[in-house]
Amino acid sequence: MxxxxxxxxxxxxxxxxxxxxxxxxxxxxxxxxxxxxxxxxxxxxxxxxxxxxxxxxxxxxxxxxxxxxxxxxxxxxxxxxxxxxxxxxxxxxxxxxxxxxxxxxxxxxxxxxxxxxxxxxxxxxxxxxxxxxxxxxxxxxxxxxxxxxxxxxxxxxxxxxxxxxxxxxxxxxxxxxxxxxxxxxxxxxxxxxxxxxxxxxxxxxxxxxxxxxxxxxxxxxxxxxxxxxxxxxxRGRYSFYGGKPQERIxxxxxxxxxxxxxxxxxxxxxxxxxxxxxxxxxxxxxxxxxxxxxxxxxxxxxxxxxxxxxxxxxxxxxxxxxxxxxxxxxxxxxxxxxxxxxxxxxxxxxxxxxxxxxxxxxxxxxxxxxxxxxxxxxxxxxxxxxxxxxxxxxxxxxxxxxxxxxxxxxxxxxxxxxxxxxxxxxxxxxxxVYTSDEETIYTHLFIGSESTLSVKGADVTVQQTTNYPWDGNTSFSFQMEQSLSFTLALRLPGWCQKGQLLVNGQIVDYAAMLRDGYVYIQREWSATDTVEWRLQMDVQVLYAHPELRANAGRVAIQRGPLVYCVEQADHGDQLASLAVMTEASLEAYYDSSLLGGCTVIKGQAIREQNVDAEHALYRLQPPKRVEQAFIAVPYFLWGNRGEGEMSVWLRKA
Structure with a gap:
C-alpha cells in the first residue's frame, strides 16, 4: 500500500x-x-x-x-x-x-x-x-x-x-x-x-x-x-546524577x-x-x-x-x-x-x-x-x-x-x-484543524474558524461554525473567486454512532463516501454552498478491556470527545463507595452556572454506607446500599473547586 x-x-x-x-x-x-x-x-x-x-x-x-x-x-x-x-x-x-x-x-x-x-x-x-x-x-x-x-x-x-x-x-x-x-x-x-x-x-x-x-x-x-x-x-558507568557506578544502562x-x-x-x-x-x-x-x-x-x-x-x-x-x-x-x-x-x-x-x-x-x-x-x-x-x-x-x-x-x-x-x-x-x-492536498481539504478538528487553503492551485476560504464540544453540529461555508471542483473530507469521530450530512439543506447519504473514517464529498463548490455535519452526541458508558485489571467491574462515562468524572464537591467524600446504575438513563444538560458553563451528566448511583457503629475494619454484615443521584463533570475541569476526591472509573452497580 x-x-x-x-x-x-x-x-x-x-x-x-x-x-x-x-x-x-x-x-x-x-x-x-x-x-x-x-x-x-x-x-x-x-x-x-x-x-x-x-x-x-x-x-x-x-x-x-x-x-x-x-x-x-x-x-x-x-x-x-x-x-x-x-x-x-x-x-x-x-x-x-x-x-x-x-x-x-x-x-x-x-x-x-x-x-x-x-x-x-x-x-x-x-x-x-x-x-x-x-x-x-x-x-x-x-x-x-x-x-x-x-x-x-x-x-x-x-x-x-x-x-x-x-x-x-x-x-x-x-x-x-x-x-x-x-x-x-x-x-x-x-x-x-x-x-x-x-x-x-x-x-x-x-x-x-x-x-x-x-x-x-x-x-x-x-x-x-x-x-x-x-x-x-x-565514564566508568557513572550517571550524571551521581551515586555508585550502575550495573547496567x-x-x-x-x-x-x-x-x-x-x-x-x-x-x-x-x-x-x-x-x-x-x-x-x-x-x-x-x-x-x-x-x-x-x-x-x-x-x-x-x-x-x-x-x-x-x-x-x-x-x-x-x-x-x-x-x-x-x-x-x-x-x-x-x-x-x-x-x-x-x-x-x-x-x-x-x-x-x-x-x-x-x-x-x-x-x-x-x-x-x-x-x-x-x-x-x-x-x-x-x-x-x-x-x-x-x-x-x-x-x-x-x-x-x-x-x-x-x-x-x-x-x-x-x-x-x-x-x-x-x-x-x-x-x-x-x-x-485542516490539511489539504491537490484535490482535497481535510477537516480534522471541529473548531469555529476561518482558514484559506490551496486546492488545485486556487485559494478556498473555509468558514467553520460549531458549538463543539457541547453539541455535535458543525456548519461549513466557502469563499472563492469562482466555482471549483474539489473534495471536502469530514472526519466521522469514533465516538459517533450516527451522523447526518446536509449539503445546501438536503440530506445526503454518506455511507458510500466513507473511507477510513472520513466522508469524502466531491462536487463543484461555489460561494453559496453550505455543509452541515450533525454528529449525534450521546452519553456513552464505556468498559475497559478485560485485561485492564485496574478497571475490572468499572465503567467510565463519555459524551462526544469529553471524558467525565465525579468530584467530592458534588457528592461528599468516599467516592469509591459509589456504583453507577448503568441501566438507568443518563441525562446530559448544560449548566451555565457550573465551572464557567459546561454540559454535565446526571444519573443514578448506589452508595454503600457504613452500618457498623463500632467501625470494625472487617465485618460479616454488608454495607447499607442507598440509591442517590450523581452528576459527572468534564474531566478537564476537575480540581477547579478546591481540594477533593475525584474519579473517572466508577464501579458498576
Missing part, C-alpha cells in the same frame, strides 16, 4: 483564525494571562512558587551577572518553549509590548551563545569542558531542539531573525560535531526532541543539511555498537535498545518516545520511507490499543515517567504527564499527514479536550504535571507512593516543562 503523501499541505497557525466559543477563550487566556504569568515565573517573581532561575542562568552565561547555575540540566527549555508560545500568540494578534519583552529575552540568549555556536547555560556556566560527554543524561541536543523550535516560531510570527540566526548557528555547530564522517560523533540524545525541531528548521530554511542531520539521529539510534552504552562505559528507557525501524512496543520515558515517533513520521513523509512509516504504525497500535488512558494520557508509572507493559494502567498511581499528551497530539498530527485516517484525528481530539487542557486551571496560573484518573487527597499527602499525584494544581514546578508546553500547543492550535 502506497500511502505516503508527499504533497500534503499543512497550515501555519497564522493561516487559521479561530473564532470559537470554546477555544477562543483558551487562546485569549494564554495570551493575556498564561504567557505573562510564565514570564514572571521564569524571572522568579511568583510568590510561594518554586523558583525557576531560568532567566538568571542566561544572565550568568551572558556575563551580565555572577553566580551559580540553578535548576535541571535542561532548564533552558522552559525559556525556549515560552518564546515559542509567544511566537504563536503573536501570529494570532499583534502585541508590541509582548514582542519587546520577548526581544529583550532573545537578546540575552544571543549574548549567552558561544563564539562557536554552542548554546547551553548549564555547560557554559558549570562544566564547560564536559560538552557532549554524557548524551544519555544531559539533554544537550534536547535543549537545542526546543531553542530551534522557538527560533522558527518567532521568525514566522515577526520576521525577526535574531533568534533564528542564533539557532541556525547552533544547528550548524551541531552538524559539524555529529554525523558519520571521520572525526564526528555517531551519537544522539538520550531525550529526543532535536529530530523534530530540525525538520521544522529544514521546512523554513530549505537547508537540506538540517533534514539529513535529523535523519542521522533517527537512523543511528539503537545501532550496534551502541553509542550511549560506549559513552557510559567510557537502561537503553529501553530512551528508546535506544534497537534501531527504530525494529521497535514494536512503546517503552521507556513516554515524552521521549512520542517526540521520537513524531520525528519518525515527519521523516517517513519527507523521505518517502515506507519502512519508517510502518514502524510508526506499529508503535501507534501498541500505544492506543494497549498503553493509553481513556483521557489520551500515556506513561503509567512515576518511575521514569514511563510506559510499563500492556494493559498496566493504574488510575491512582498513574503518571500521565501533561507533556506526554502534548506529544501524542504531535504524533497523531504527523500520522494524519502520512495517511488520513480518522483514528489519528480522534486521538488528537481525545488528548486535547481531556489531558492537555486538564493540565491547566481555569485561571491559567496553576498546573498539573501528573494527570490522575483517581484522587484521594489523604493518600497524596501521606502515602509516599502517591505523593506525585497532586490533588490541586501547582503554581510552578522545579521542572516546569509542562506549563509552557500547554501554552505553545493552545496558541498554535490552528495548525491542527
Amino acid at each position: 502506497k500511502s505516503i503523501q508527499h504533497s500534503v499541505h499543512t497550515l501555519s497557525p497564522k493561516q487559521v483564525h479561530i473564532n470559537d466559543h470554546f477555544w477562543s477563550q483558551y487562546q485569549q487566556l494564554v495570551k493575556d494571562v498564561v504567557i505573562p504569568y510564565q514570564y514572571d515565573a521564569l524571572h522568579d517573581r511568583v510568590p510561594d512558587a518554586e523558583p525557576s532561575r531560568a532567566i538568571r542562568n542566561f544572565e550568568i552565561a551572558a556575563g551580565r551577572q555572577d553566580g551559580e547555575f540553578h535548576g535541571f540540566v535542561f532548564q533552558d527549555t522552559d525559556v525556549a518553549k515560552w518564546i515559542e508560545a509567544v511566537g504563536y500568540a503573536l501570529m494570532l494578534s499583534p502585541d508590541p509590548q509582548l514582542e519587546q519583552m520577548t526581544d529583550d529575552v532573545i537578546a540575552l540568549i544571543a549574548e549567552a551563545q558561544g563564539e562557536d555556536g554552542y548554546l547551553n547555560t548549564y555547560f557554559t556556566i558549570k562544566e564547560p569542558d564536559q560538552r557532549w560527554t554524557n548524551l544519555v543524561d544531559c539533554h544537550e541536543l534536547y535543549t537545542a531542539g526546543h531553542m530551534i523550535e522557538a527560533g522558527v516560531a518567532y521568525y514566522e510570527a515577526t520576521g525577526k531573525r535574531q533568534l533564528l540566526d542564533v539557532v541556525c548557528r547552533l544547528a550548524d555547530y551541531i552538524d559539524e560535531q555529529f554525523g558519520p564522517e571521520p572525526g564526528q560523533m555517531r551519537g544522539y540524545d538520550g531525550h529526543q526532541e532535536i529530530e523534530l525541531a530540525l525538520v521544522k528548521l529544514y521546512r523554513l530554511t530549505k537547508e537540506e543539511r538540517y533534514l539529513k542531520l535529523s535523519q542521522f539521529f533517527i537512523d543511528e539510534r539503537g545501532q550496534a555498537p551502541n553509542y550511549l552504552e560506549q559513552e557510559w562505559e567510557k 537502561n537503553l529501553e528507557y530512551c528508546q535506544a535498545h534497537q534501531p527504530v525501524r525494529e521497535q514494536k512496543v512503546a517503552t521507556g520515558h513516554a515524552v521521549r518516545a512520542v517526540y521520537m515517533y513524531t520525528a519518525m513520521a515527519d521523516l517517513a513523509r519527507l523521505t518517502e520511507d515506507e519502512r519508517l512509516h510502518e514502524a510508526c504504525r506499529t508503535l501507534w497500535r501498541n500505544i492506543v490499543d494497549r498503553q493509553m488512558y481513556i483521557t489520551g494520557g500515556i506513561g503509567s508509572t512515576r518511575h521514569g515517567e514511563a510506559f510499563t507493559f500492556d494493559y498496566d494502567l493504574p488510575n491512582d498511581t498513574i503518571y500521565s504527564e501533561t507533556c506526554a499528551a502534548v506529544g501524542m497530539v504531535f504524533f497523531a498530527h504527523r500520522m494524519l499527514q502520512l495517511e488520513p485516517r480518522a483514528e489519528y484525528g480522534d486521538m488528537m481530539e481525545r488528548a486535547l479536550y481531556n489531558n492537555v487542557i486538564g493540565g491547566m486551571s481555569q485561571d491559567g496560573k496553576h498546573y498539573f504535571y501528573v494527570n490522575p484518573l483517581e484522587v484521594w487527597p489523604a493518600a497524596s499527602h501521606h502515602n509516599p507512593d502517591r505523593e506525585h499525584v497532586k490533588p490541586v494544581r501547582q503554581k510552578w514546578f522545579g521542572c516546569s516543562c509542562c506549563p509552557p508546553n500547554v501554552a505553545r500547543l493552545i496558541a498554535s492550535l490552528g495548525q491542527y
Whole structure:
C-alpha cells in the first residue's frame, strides 16, 4: 500500500483564525494571562512558587551577572518553549509590548551563545569542558531542539531573525560535531526532541543539511555498537546524577535498545518516545520511507490499543515517567504527564499527514479536550504535571507512593516543562484543524474558524461554525473567486454512532463516501454552498478491556470527545463507595452556572454506607446500599473547586 503523501499541505497557525466559543477563550487566556504569568515565573517573581532561575542562568552565561547555575540540566527549555508560545500568540494578534519583552529575552540568549555556536547555560556556566560527554543524561541536543523550535516560531510570527540566526548557528555547530564522517560523533540524545525541531528548521530554511542531520539521529539510534552504552562505559558507568557506578544502562528507557525501524512496543520515558515517533513520521513523509512509516504504525497500535488512558494520557508509572507493559494502567498511581499528551497530539498530527485516517484525528481530539487542557486551571496560573484518573487527597499527602499525584494544581514546578508546553500547543492550535492536498481539504478538528487553503492551485476560504464540544453540529461555508471542483473530507469521530450530512439543506447519504473514517464529498463548490455535519452526541458508558485489571467491574462515562468524572464537591467524600446504575438513563444538560458553563451528566448511583457503629475494619454484615443521584463533570475541569476526591472509573452497580 502506497500511502505516503508527499504533497500534503499543512497550515501555519497564522493561516487559521479561530473564532470559537470554546477555544477562543483558551487562546485569549494564554495570551493575556498564561504567557505573562510564565514570564514572571521564569524571572522568579511568583510568590510561594518554586523558583525557576531560568532567566538568571542566561544572565550568568551572558556575563551580565555572577553566580551559580540553578535548576535541571535542561532548564533552558522552559525559556525556549515560552518564546515559542509567544511566537504563536503573536501570529494570532499583534502585541508590541509582548514582542519587546520577548526581544529583550532573545537578546540575552544571543549574548549567552558561544563564539562557536554552542548554546547551553548549564555547560557554559558549570562544566564547560564536559560538552557532549554524557548524551544519555544531559539533554544537550534536547535543549537545542526546543531553542530551534522557538527560533522558527518567532521568525514566522515577526520576521525577526535574531533568534533564528542564533539557532541556525547552533544547528550548524551541531552538524559539524555529529554525523558519520571521520572525526564526528555517531551519537544522539538520550531525550529526543532535536529530530523534530530540525525538520521544522529544514521546512523554513530549505537547508537540506538540517533534514539529513535529523535523519542521522533517527537512523543511528539503537545501532550496534551502541553509542550511549560506549559513552557510559567510557565514564566508568557513572550517571550524571551521581551515586555508585550502575550495573547496567537502561537503553529501553530512551528508546535506544534497537534501531527504530525494529521497535514494536512503546517503552521507556513516554515524552521521549512520542517526540521520537513524531520525528519518525515527519521523516517517513519527507523521505518517502515506507519502512519508517510502518514502524510508526506499529508503535501507534501498541500505544492506543494497549498503553493509553481513556483521557489520551500515556506513561503509567512515576518511575521514569514511563510506559510499563500492556494493559498496566493504574488510575491512582498513574503518571500521565501533561507533556506526554502534548506529544501524542504531535504524533497523531504527523500520522494524519502520512495517511488520513480518522483514528489519528480522534486521538488528537481525545488528548486535547481531556489531558492537555486538564493540565491547566481555569485561571491559567496553576498546573498539573501528573494527570490522575483517581484522587484521594489523604493518600497524596501521606502515602509516599502517591505523593506525585497532586490533588490541586501547582503554581510552578522545579521542572516546569509542562506549563509552557500547554501554552505553545493552545496558541498554535490552528495548525491542527485542516490539511489539504491537490484535490482535497481535510477537516480534522471541529473548531469555529476561518482558514484559506490551496486546492488545485486556487485559494478556498473555509468558514467553520460549531458549538463543539457541547453539541455535535458543525456548519461549513466557502469563499472563492469562482466555482471549483474539489473534495471536502469530514472526519466521522469514533465516538459517533450516527451522523447526518446536509449539503445546501438536503440530506445526503454518506455511507458510500466513507473511507477510513472520513466522508469524502466531491462536487463543484461555489460561494453559496453550505455543509452541515450533525454528529449525534450521546452519553456513552464505556468498559475497559478485560485485561485492564485496574478497571475490572468499572465503567467510565463519555459524551462526544469529553471524558467525565465525579468530584467530592458534588457528592461528599468516599467516592469509591459509589456504583453507577448503568441501566438507568443518563441525562446530559448544560449548566451555565457550573465551572464557567459546561454540559454535565446526571444519573443514578448506589452508595454503600457504613452500618457498623463500632467501625470494625472487617465485618460479616454488608454495607447499607442507598440509591442517590450523581452528576459527572468534564474531566478537564476537575480540581477547579478546591481540594477533593475525584474519579473517572466508577464501579458498576
